[in-house]
Each structure stands twice: as structure tokens, then as C-alpha cells.
Amino acid sequence: MGAVILIPAYEPDGKLTDLLVGLAGYDVVVVDDGSGPGYATVFAAARALGADVVTHDRNRGKGAALKTGFAHIRTYRPGCDVVCADSDGQHRPGDIEAVAARLAAGDADLVLGARRFTGRVPARSRVGNACTRAVFRLATGRGLADTQTGLRGYAARHLPRLCAVAGARFEYEQRLLLRAVRDRWTIAEVPIATVYLAGNASSHFRPLRDSARVYGPLLAYGASSLLAFVLDATLFLGLATLTGGVAVPAVIARLVSAVLNFTLNRRCVFGTAAPLGRAARDYALLAGAILVANVTLLTVLAPATGSTLIAKLITEALLVTAGYLMQRHVVFAGRGPVAPAGPSPAPGAPAAPGHTAPAAGASPTDLDDAPSGRWPAAPRARP
Structure with a gap:
């Protein structure tokens, strides 16, 4: 069963229809992310070229938009892999x-179209991607050639999990990549051309706000551990000064900071996939x-170094990496919520191909709320 091409589009121009012409023969789903009446002719042309067009009301x-597309494909193209591409001409047919061909080999959970950033690349894009790759490697221990590519292929079996990942804007794709690494997906990379048209002027990426969204999930890894460390160290040093000992203060400080660290990691860093x-x-x-x-290290190092603070810093440096890796790969490495298999649709899916998606407030991540009888029969597939 061939892959379905999913294209989220906001205020597109003729490059969208040019792309669809180049993808003749593929099933294509285009999600109009609230572009408005001024772009109706572009989406009408997309329909005329055979694409299913799903429309957000805003x-x-x-x-x-990606989650709406995933839900639509689960409903009307069950069992199909999905390749996501941008509508602005940066991804060649x-x-x-x-x-799609690499994904069809069947040995990868996720395939990334990896740009090499050669030739004329806008400075902000070159620097931004280099920084993101470095932070991603630091946070996850996994090096990837292109962590911000919008050209990605997902195996059909993962669509329910994709719909359940938090995020509505550019940070969503970064969260997906973090989840894939955390859950030990097999990730393949396929070299693709680096295409920036007119200095990437057509991009809807807002440098400050969306960079904060993209880097947020990455920086949360470090921030949670740092906050817990500060609380642990402050409590430990205060109690050690009052009591003159190290064992009891270490236990109390560790218990308090552990509760904070667990809560932050589960809710804000790793998500709630693990029960x-x-x-x-x-x-x-x-x-x-x-x-x-x-406690063992502090008991040994405090008298050896002559400083409780130095002993604490050495101890934390030795233990923080081991604790982080165990949390990422064991404690919070849940497989994620999985919706019932089959063509049962999820909120966020359209009422019918070409119709408007549910009104504002309907959540594309609530996978089990669709009342029976709400959804029509699947449409006939395009030849």
C-alpha cells in the first residue's frame, strides 16, 4: 500500500499546485490551515488535481494541521504510511x-529528508539549524543531519501516537522527533536538496516566538534537572549547616527535589506516555x-576534600548523567497512548473530504471521543 502525501498549507500560492502536478499518481491530502476566502482558488485547483482538501475554520x-491530516488519513486511508511535505516549494517531488521509497522498505519508523545546507542558504536558516542540531545532540545524545526538516515519512503503525503528541505549531515536529528518539524508533535519513526560494520569504516561521516553541522541548530537558539540583543543593547545604551531618540532610534534600523532578519530567519534559x-x-x-x-559519595568525599560544597558538586556531576539517561530510556520510555486500530476516526478529522474540520475547541488529541454515527463512509480512493 503506497504512502499518502500530507501537505499542510497556510496562505499558499501557485507553488502548491506545481507540487501537486509533480506528485501525480500519489494520494495527496492538503490541510488548509484557515487561509481564508482569498485563497479559495488555490485550494479549488488542488481539488481539481485530485487532492483531498481539509479545511480548518481558522x-x-x-x-x-498535521494532526488533522493524520486523523483524516487514519480514517479514509487506514494502513497507509504518510509522507509530510511543505507547500512552499522547498520540497521537490x-x-x-x-x-516515500525509503519508508516503503519497511525497516524504518521515521524517515527524514535531510538537507545538507550547501549553496545559497539564508544565514538565519544555516545558523538556526546548526544550533538546533547541537542542542538536540546535547539533549538526546543522538546526532541527526537535519532536525528541522519538514519532509518526514511516518510508518502507518505510528499514526495514533502522532495524533496524541502535544503541540499545535512549529514545536510539534520537534516534540515528535524527541518522542521518536526517546522511544527508540528506527530513524533513517535520506539526502535531499536544500531549496530556499527568495531568501525563504514565504516561510510563516516567526523567528522569536516559534524559535522559543522549537527550543522549548529541548531546553526543558536541562531546565528540569537544573531546577531540581538547585533545590537539592540549597536544602542540603542549609540542613547540613544546621545539623552538622551529611547523611540525613542528603536524604531529605533528595526526597524533596525528586518529587519536583518527577513531576516536571512527567508533565513537561517527557510527556505522559508512561503510565x-x-x-x-x-x-x-x-x-x-x-x-x-x-550519600555514599558525600560521606567519602566531604572529609577527603574538606568542603561539603565541593563534595556535593562532584557527586552531582557523577550522578546526573546516569540519572538522566535512565529516566529518558527506562522511566519515561512509555510507548504512548494508542487509539483503537482500524478506521474509527478521531476528533480533528474532517466531517468529510473537502469539508471543514471541527470548530475551535475540538481537540485532535482526544482520540476516543467521536460519537458513533458521526462520520460518513470512507470516500472512494482516487485511481
Whole structure:
């Protein structure tokens, strides 16, 4: 079963129809992310070229458009892989076909169309991508050639999880990539052309606001650990000064900071894929092991160094990496919520091909709320 091409589009121009001409023979779903009446002729042309066009009633963001498209494909093209591409001419039909072909090999969960950033690339794009790659490697330990590419192929089995990942705008794709690394997906990269038209003037990326959204999930990894460390160190040093000991202050400080760290990591950093009971149990076991190591090291290092502060810094430096890796790969490495298999649609999917998606407030991540009988029969596939 061939891949479906998913194209989110906001205020597109003729480059969208040019792309659709180049993709003749593929099933294509275009999500109009609230472009408005002024762009009706472009989407009418897309329909005339055979694409299913799904329309948001207002602009909700690229992440929301992708989730609407995933839900639509789950409903009307069940079992199909999905290749996501942008509408602004940056992805050539040949490169999209290369990603689809690599995905069809069946040994990858995610295929990235990786740009090499050669030739004339706008400075902000070159620097931004270099910074994101560096931060991503630092946060996850995984190096990728292009962490911001919009050309991505997803295996059909992962669509329910894609719909459940938080995020409505540009940060959504970064969260997907973090989730893929965390859950140990097989990620393949296919070299593609680096295309920036007119200095990337057609991009709807807002440098300050959307950069904050993109980097937010990455920086949250470090911020949670840093905040817990500051709380732990402050409590420990204060209690150690009052009591003159290190063992009891270390236990109390570690317990308080562990509760904060667990709450932040589960809700804000790693998401809620891992069940609360299992995650709490695994975290408690990990925290207990680290606590024993923490107290042992402090007891040995404090008299050896002659400084409680130095002993604390050395201890944390030794233990923080081990604790982080265990949390990322074991404690919070849940597979994520999975919706019932089959063609049952999810909120966020359109009422019918070419119709408007649910009104504002309907969540594309609530996978099990669709009342029976609400959705029409699947349309006949294009030849």
C-alpha cells in the first residue's frame, strides 16, 4: 500500500499546485490551515488535481494541521504510511518520492529528508539549524543531519501516537522527533536538496516566538534537572549547616527535589506516555539507587576534600548523567497512548473530504471521543 502525501498549507500560492502536478499518481491530502476566502482558488485547483482538501475554520498552526491530516488519513486511508511535505516549494517531488521509497522498505519508523545546507542558504536558516542540531545532540545524545526538516515519512503503525503528541505549531515536529528518539524508533535519513526560494520569504516561521516553541522541548530537558539540583543543593547545604551531618540532610534534600523532578519530567519534559503508576515505581527505584550512591559519595568525599560544597558538586556531576539517561530510556520510555486500530476516526478529522474540520475547541488529541454515527463512509480512493 503506497504512502499518502500530507501537505499542510497556510496562505499558499501557485507553488502548491506545481507540487501537486509533480506528485501525480500519489494520494495527496492538503490541510488548509484557515487561509481564508482569498485563497479559495488555490485550494479549488488542488481539488481539481485530485487532492483531498481539509479545511480548518481558522489558523491553528502547522502542528494542528498535521494532526488533522493524520486523523483524516487514519480514517479514509487506514494502513497507509504518510509522507509530510511543505507547500512552499522547498520540497521537490523527486525528494518526496525518495522519502516515500525509503519508508516503503519497511525497516524504518521515521524517515527524514535531510538537507545538507550547501549553496545559497539564508544565514538565519544555516545558523538556526546548526544550533538546533547541537542542542538536540546535547539533549538526546543522538546526532541527526537535519532536525528541522519538514519532509518526514511516518510508518502507518505510528499514526495514533502522532495524533496524541502535544503541540499545535512549529514545536510539534520537534516534540515528535524527541518522542521518536526517546522511544527508540528506527530513524533513517535520506539526502535531499536544500531549496530556499527568495531568501525563504514565504516561510510563516516567526523567528522569536516559534524559535522559543522549537527550543522549548529541548531546553526543558536541562531546565528540569537544573531546577531540581538547585533545590537539592540549597536544602542540603542549609540542613547540613544546621545539623552538622551529611547523611540525613542528603536524604531529605533528595526526597524533596525528586518529587519536583518527577513531576516536571512527567508533565513537561517527557510527556505522559508512561503510565503514572509504572513511571512512579521506576522513578522511585532509580531515585533510591541514586540516593544510596549520593550519600555514599558525600560521606567519602566531604572529609577527603574538606568542603561539603565541593563534595556535593562532584557527586552531582557523577550522578546526573546516569540519572538522566535512565529516566529518558527506562522511566519515561512509555510507548504512548494508542487509539483503537482500524478506521474509527478521531476528533480533528474532517466531517468529510473537502469539508471543514471541527470548530475551535475540538481537540485532535482526544482520540476516543467521536460519537458513533458521526462520520460518513470512507470516500472512494482516487485511481
